[in-house]
Every structure is written in C-alpha cells, then in structure tokens.
Amino acid sequence: MSMAATDNTQTPAMAQEGAVTRFLRATEIDSRMLGMIGALLVIWIGFDAASAFVRGGEGLLGGSFLTPRNLWILLVQTSSIAVMTTGMVLIIVMRHIDLSVGSILGFTAVCIGTMQVYWLGPLVGVGHPAIWIITLALGLALGAAIGAFHGSLIAYFGIPSFIVTLGGLIVWRGAAWSVIRGETVAPMDKNFKLIGGGISGITPGSIGAIASWILGLVICAAIVAMIYNGRKQRKRFNFALRPMWAEYVLAVAGCIVVLGVTWVVNAYYWPKGVVDRWAQQTGVTVPPEGMNIAFGYSIPVLIALGIGIAMTFLANRTRFGRYIYAIGGNPEAAELAGINTRKITVLVFALMGMLAAVSASISSARLDSATNALGQFDELYVIAAAVIGGTSLAGGLGTIYGAMLGALVMQSLQSGMTLLNFESATKDMVVGCVLVFAVWIDQVYRRRVK
Amino acid sequence: MSKPSHKHPTHVERAGPPLIEMKDISIAFGGIKAVDHASIDLYPGEVVGLLGHNGAGKSTLIKILSGAYRRDHGEIFINGGKVEINNPRDAKALGIETIYQTLALADNVDAAANLYLGRELRTRFGTLDDAAMEAECRKVMGRLNPNFRRFKEPVKELSGGQRQSVAIARAIHFNARILIMDEPTAALGPQETAQVGELIKQLKAEGIGIFLISHDLHDVFDLADRLTVMKNGRVVGTARTSDVDHDEVLGMIIAGKCPPGAVPGPGALQGVAA
Numbered sequence: 001m002s003m004a005a006t007d008n009t010q011t012p013a014m015a016q017e018g019a020v021t022r023f024l025r026a027t028e029i030d031s032r033m034l035g036m037i038g039a040l041l042v043i044w045i046g047f048d049a050a051s052a053f054v055r056g057g058e059g060l061l062g063g064s065f066l067t068p069r070n071l072w073i074l075l076v077q078t079s080s081i082a083v084m085t086t087g088m089v090l091i092i093v094m095r096h097i098d099l100s101v102g103s104i105l106g107f108t109a110v111c112i113g114t115m116q117v118y119w120l121g122p123l124v125g126v127g128h129p130a131i132w133i134i135t136l137a138l139g140l141a142l143g144a145a146i147g148a149f150h151g152s153l154i155a156y157f158g159i160p161s162f163i164v165t166l167g168g169l170i171v172w173r174g175a176a177w178s179v180i181r182g183e184t185v186a187p188m189d190k191n192f193k194l195i196g197g198g199i200s201g202i203t204p205g206s207i208g209a210i211a212s213w214i215l216g217l218v219i220c221a222a223i224v225a226m227i228y229n230g231r232k233q234r235k236r237f238n239f240a241l242r243p244m245w246a247e248y249v250l251a252v253a254g255c256i257v258v259l260g261v262t263w264v265v266n267a268y269y270w271p272k273g274v275v276d277r278w279a280q281q282t283g284v285t286v287p288p289e290g291m292n293i294a295f296g297y298s299i300p301v302l303i304a305l306g307i308g309i310a311m312t313f314l315a316n317r318t319r320f321g322r323y324i325y326a327i328g329g330n331p332e333a334a335e336l337a338g339i340n341t342r343k344i345t346v347l348v349f350a351l352m353g354m355l356a357a358v359s360a361s362i363s364s365a366r367l368d369s370a371t372n373a374l375g376q377f378d379e380l381y382v383i384a385a386a387v388i389g390g391t392s393l394a395g396g397l398g399t400i401y402g403a404m405l406g407a408l409v410m411q412s413l414q415s416g417m418t419l420l421n422f423e424s425a426t427k428d429m430v431v432g433c434v435l436v437f438a439v440w441i442d443q444v445y446r447r448r449v450k
Numbered sequence: 451m452s453k454p455s456h457k458h459p460t461h462v463e464r465a466g467p468p469l470i471e472m473k474d475i476s477i478a479f480g481g482i483k484a485v486d487h488a489s490i491d492l493y494p495g496e497v498v499g500l501l502g503h504n505g506a507g508k509s510t511l512i513k514i515l516s517g518a519y520r521r522d523h524g525e526i527f528i529n530g531g532k533v534e535i536n537n538p539r540d541a542k543a544l545g546i547e548t549i550y551q552t553l554a555l556a557d558n559v560d561a562a563a564n565l566y567l568g569r570e571l572r573t574r575f576g577t578l579d580d581a582a583m584e585a586e587c588r589k590v591m592g593r594l595n596p597n598f599r600r601f602k603e604p605v606k607e608l609s610g611g612q613r614q615s616v617a618i619a620r621a622i623h624f625n626a627r628i629l630i631m632d633e634p635t636a637a638l639g640p641q642e643t644a645q646v647g648e649l650i651k652q653l654k655a656e657g658i659g660i661f662l663i664s665h666d667l668h669d670v671f672d673l674a675d676r677l678t679v680m681k682n683g684r685v686v687g688t689a690r691t692s693d694v695d696h697d698e699v700l701g702m703i704i705a706g707k708c709p710p711g712a713v714p715g716p717g718a719l720q721g722v723a724a
Contacts, residue, residue: 237585317577319570322559326567329558329604336518336554337568338539396558 026246032390032445036405040412047416054420064419068267072295074408074415075265076197076366079304080359081378082407085385086311087352089403090321092386093328094348095395096154096161100168101356101382104146105375107172109360112139113185113370116192132192139357146172147353151346161349169379176372186369196366197298199270202278205299205365209266212296216262223254265301266294300362304404307358312400324348328396384431385410388438410434462496462675467530469494469659470546470628475514475524484510486683487524487716492628492659497650499674499691500663501703507683508663509551512630515661516548517541528628542568545627549634551663553617557606561598561616562587564605565623590619594649610637618646622653629653632663647673667696681706684717 024031048063057064064070084101091098115135124130146168153164187193194205207215227247234241242250270278270293278293279286315321323344327334335341359378364370389406391398413434417427468491477485485507492498500508513519515526517538526533528544535541541548548554555564562583571579571586584601591598595615605613614637621629631650635643650660650673664670670677671691679686679702686702693711701707708718 233581237581239581239584313577319572319578322563322567322570322578325559326556326563329556330554332552333554333556334567336516336538336548336550337556338517338537338542339568340539396556 023246026243027250028242028246029250030399032442033399033402033405035445036389036402036409040405040409043409043412043416047412047419051416051419065416068264070415070419071264072268072298074411075301076298077415078408078411079197079300080362080366081381081385081411082304082404083307083359083362084352084355084378084382085389085403085407086307086400087348087355088382088386089389089391089398089400090311090315090324090348091161091352092383092391092393093395093398094324094345095328095331096345096348097383097393098150098161098165098349098352099379099383100146100150100165100172101352101359102375102378102380103169103172103176104143104353104356105360105363105378106176106372107146107179108139108143108357109364109370109374110176110179110185110372111142112136112192112361113188113364114179115139116189117185117187121189127190129191131189132195135189135192136195136361139361140354143357143360144350144354147356148346148350150353151349154349155342155345173372173376176374180370180372182372184369184371188365188368188370192361193365193368194299195303195361196363196368197300198366198368199274202274202281204270204295206265206295206297207299207302208296209294212262212266212294215297215302216258219258220255223258224251227251262297265297268295269293270295300366303358303362307355308400308404315400320344320347325396330396381407381410384435388435390442409438462493464493464496466493467527468492469496469529470515471527471530472511472515473525473527475511475521475526477510477514477519477522483683485514485521488680488683488685489524489715490661490678490685490688492661494627494659495654495657496676497654497660497662497674499670499677500661500680501665501667501670501677501699502680502686503703506680506703508680509632510683511680512548512632512661512663515541515628516546516630539568542624545625546630547621547624547626547628548630549617549621549632551632551636553613555605555613555617558604560584560604561591561601561608561619564616565590565620567620569624587619590623591615594619595645611639611642614638614642614646618649622649626658629658629660630663631660633665634662635664635666635669643669667699670699671696678715679703681717685715686717686719687712687714689713 044066045061048059048061048065051057051059051063051065052061055064056062058067059070060066084105088098088101112135115138116131120128120131120134150164150168153159154161190200193200194203197205199205227250231241231247272290275286275291275293278284279291315324323334323339326337326339327341327344331341360375363374367374385407386398386403387393387406388409389399389402389404391403410431413431414427417430422430471489471491473489475485475488476483488507488511490498490500490511500512502508510519514521515535517535517540520536526535533544535544535546556567562580565587566583571582573579588601595612598612598615600608600612605616608616614634618634635646638646650662653660662670662674674691676688676690677694677699678688679699681703686706687708689709689712694709698709698711701709702712706717706719708714
C-alpha cells in the first residue's frame, strides 16, 4: 500500500487491482474456481440468448436454456460423469490414469440388469423391495473388485496404469457383451429406477418441494457452521483470521447459491400427464386450472452431491487423502516417509471402480435398461471433466469440486448445442476443441499467477 | 578464524554396546555389489562421518539402515539387540530418522503436512487435525529457522534453505535416537551450513547418534568424532578424526590406502598399509 501511495503515476491501476486481489485474499477464494464459475455463466447465458433466436422459450433471456426444466435435466445428466470424475481426480493426482471406467460402467450395468431381470425378479417376485438393495450392493462390490484388481496389477506387478486400464477398457466392454450377448436388458426394477431420477409409475425419482427446501436450509446451516467452526479453530491456534466482512460475504454467497438452486429445481413441475395419472390412482381431484407439483432435487443429483461432499472430505480431511496428494507430489518421498503407497494405489482404483458402478446404476436406472454399449466413451468425458476442472496430468494437483464443475461445463456445452439443433458430430468436435482450449487457458493462468 | 577448538569436540563414551552396529552388510543390484560386507558402528552422542566417491556405496549402506533398501546379507543391532528393518516404517519405529540428499519432500503440500507426513495428528474423530499440525510446525520451525513464515505455501515455493529446514525439522521432531544426514549442507549457503553445524552439536549433546554423509572433508573434520571411508562398496577403514589428517583421508578415498591411525577394513589396499 505504501508503494501505491508514493508512486502517483500508478495509483489508479494499482488501487483497482489491489481491491480485487484484496477481496480474493480476504475471502481466500480460489480465483481459478471463480474463473470457472464465470465461464459457466457465460456459457449458460450465451446458450439462452442463442436459443432465443433459434427456438424461443421461457428462459431468462427468452431462450430455452435457462429454464427450470432444462437446468433440472442438465443437473441429472451431469450426475453420472460428475460421480466418476471425483474418483478420477484422485487417480490423476496420484500420477495414474483410468481408461476403463466407461467399460466398468457398462459391465456392472449389465450385471445389475441381469440380476434384476433374470435372477432376482423371478426368484423373489418382480418389484420386491429387496431387489434394488441387493443388486445395488452387489453392483458396487463388483465395481470395487474390478478396480481393486486393476490397482493390484498396477501396484504389485508394476504394470503402468495406462496399459492395465487400456486392457480393462477392452476386456470389460467385451465382458459386458458376453453377459447379455448384445441384448438390451429391460425393464429395470421399479424401485431401482428412482436412482435415475425419472418418474416410476407415479413415484418420482426426486424428493419434492418441501424436502428440497428443508435440505437447502440444512446445507445453508452447514455452510454457516463450517465458517464459524473454521474461525474458532483459527482463533484457538492464533492464526490470522479472515476479516469479518469476508466471512459474511462467504456465508451469504454460499446460501444464495444453495437457495437459488433449490428454487430452480422446485420451479420444475410434473408434466400434466403424470399429474393426471397420479390423481387417478390416488383419487385426488385436479382443479381445472391444473396442479403444480414440483420435482425438487432429483435422486441422482443428490447422490452426486453426497459423493462430492464425501470425496472432498476424504481428500482433504483424512490420512488417505493426504497420502494420495503426497504420493502425487513425490512418490519416492511418500514411500520414504513410511506410506504404504501400493496399498493406497489399490484402494484408489477400487474406489474408482465403485464410483463407476454408482454411475452404472444412475445411467441404467435413468434409461430403464442396460446395454453392453452403456458408458462408451465415458472415460474420455470423465478425464476431460477432471482436466477442465484444473487437475494436472503431472500429478499432485486437483480438486473434487473443480472436477465436478468441469463435468457441469462439459454437459452444459452438450446440452446447449442440442438445444441449438447441432448435429452430434459437430458437438463432438466442439467439445474436443473446448477441452484443448480450456487446458491452454489454465496453463496461461497458472503461469501468470506465478 | 580462531583456533579450531571444535576439531575434537567431545569425549564419546564407548564402554557400552554401540547404539547402532551394522555387521557384514551386503546388497547387490543386478549383479553389481553396491555394498560388499561392510560393517560400521555408532555410539550415543557420536558423529560418524561416512566418506567416499560417488558410487562408493555410502548412500546405499545408509539406505539399508533407513529401510529404503532391503539388505541381501548381514545383521543390524541397536544397543546390542538384533533388529529387523524391512521398510521405512520399521526404521522410524526404531527411532532412526533420515535427512535425504534429495530432501524427500512432497513438493505440492505445505510445511506442516511434510513435517507430519506418515504420522499425521488426528482429531478424536480420526480426521486430520491440520490446525494442530500447523501450530506445532510453527513452534518447531520457530526454533530451527525463526525467519520462516511461509506455512501456507506448498514447499516447492520455498528456497533451498527453507526446504532443508523442513526436512531437518521432520527428522528431529519425533525423538530420533539415530539421525542419518545425507549431504545435509550440499544445497546451503555458508550461514545456513554453520546453522546445521550448530544443530549437529546440539543433537550430539542430547545423546543422539549421527551418521554424516558428506563430500566436504572440512565438514567432516569439523563435526565428526570418527570417520569411515568406503570405496567400491567396501569399507577402506575407520579412524578417529584426531588420529588422521586431510591428506591421509584423501588417500583412503582415492586410493583405498589405509593410514596407520586407522583400523583397516576389507576394502583397504593390501600390502601397502603401514
């Protein structure tokens, strides 16, 4: 500050820059994350404006992107990739890669489907509540086992992860075909279907307006509690505190985002046909002007959020997470510090396999069927989401929330281009270019920060 | 410079069993004998300098002690009792700490995370207690390097001397009985080198035994009570620093020629001694 005061020629520019820098320092917000959120908003607003010309709609700018319906669907579509990318971050942080997640997804999905349709359905009766629990549990165990197997080959046999999982990519896709001989397994169990977020009969795969508001308020309370607790901890050890206004800014901004999203998912209502069917079966009379029943948070989005929170906790607050980052920073040092790096490697790949099985459940439940092609190319989207989200392929660097935001950016592009009637070939080309562009921007950013 | 009063620093009590005794240690990598029937020992409060060319086997020998390598042959005793060291965890459990030449820091995490790497403090819920670790780290670093302020930054942002002090802090913070220092001053300026010297004397006074690997003969003569020279994986000889001079030690390192003041090892040049 004394520099700015003495050097008159530069005062305005420096004071201005100082304000932004000071804001970022005081709130301790990662400026990279702010940039990603900014990019996301630009994409959303741009697509809404563009779709206003192409097709019109009730969106914020007269388009069809920023509507509750589209945003609700966008979140559901993101959840499968978002779940897997939380694991991929940790794998890339450890200087590994997992190319097999799409194939693991396909294989576990057809196994879950086969168990539901051909084994447990006939055995305990179609629609039995035990079916979804047993198949989900077995599916997760299967995914974890496959991941652990890959991890063991990498850790104990010293085969590079690229090769092991490239093999896995081919093997498990073939295995998926073998299980069902190329057929489509359908329909999935009616309870299991709710994991996909769709409406099963008259039961919605989402939690409705009241529960959504309660959940939103609980998350707001948690944000405030975390900020309060963080401040208390810093006081306890006499560390530098954030200024009070920064604490308020963080708390208020966090709550606004949470309540805003809650409002959006509650502004998307059941289609008229479902409302009528629901009224018929429950004996409720629908008033002539119609009835608005809100979807609220859908189950796949809640799963993705829950996994995002759990994985962030794992990465930042546990020894396991600390070791993953330490191994990524310097594998030899981690080994010399007494960390069992092989065990950690196996566990991380097992975790990744399990997350692929979670995504398998979401995807197959959403489609109400399982095919051996399910999840094809997902590994590329998962890796791209992690990289767009700031994960360094050199290892040691990456965040869960960044990767999940990356998944949202990718899905927003896909979804927006669909609304603009882009061909799928064009969409692929754009997404590929955006990936390269995003990584370049990231590198420029990191260099300038240094 | 004043008269080097520290040249023969202290009297070391060698009556009891040695703190560490490595007996007849061998290890081979793909047919090359990196360490060939080497024996060294170390007493409490003693500094033993380990000298030799690059590739003489001194770092390899010491990595067997720190658990980084597993020996093919030989035995290790602590206070006369035989111990098994199969990995770094075993070594640390026995109170053997190492400051590696490469420092072995995880560059992407901060000083506190490196200080506690592998031995993190946890809350009663089993989660990492980062605040407590940072507080403790501030205390330790305050003693070692009072100018150190960069607790929040990943250690790759730190200077060589600062990184070194993190590595040293990690080695001495957990009540080490035996400290291995592999070229501890190679990356340091003169002032920091002097600091490390002071630290070694302080640790010595606390009864800690130190293996000091160094290329710098001055360092070794200043700080070590004894020295052991290795060549081609074998021990040339061991001597008290007061019994030999620079030239004789150079002769040991270069030619493997064991002077009269030293006890010859299996690597000593035969027939030329005395």
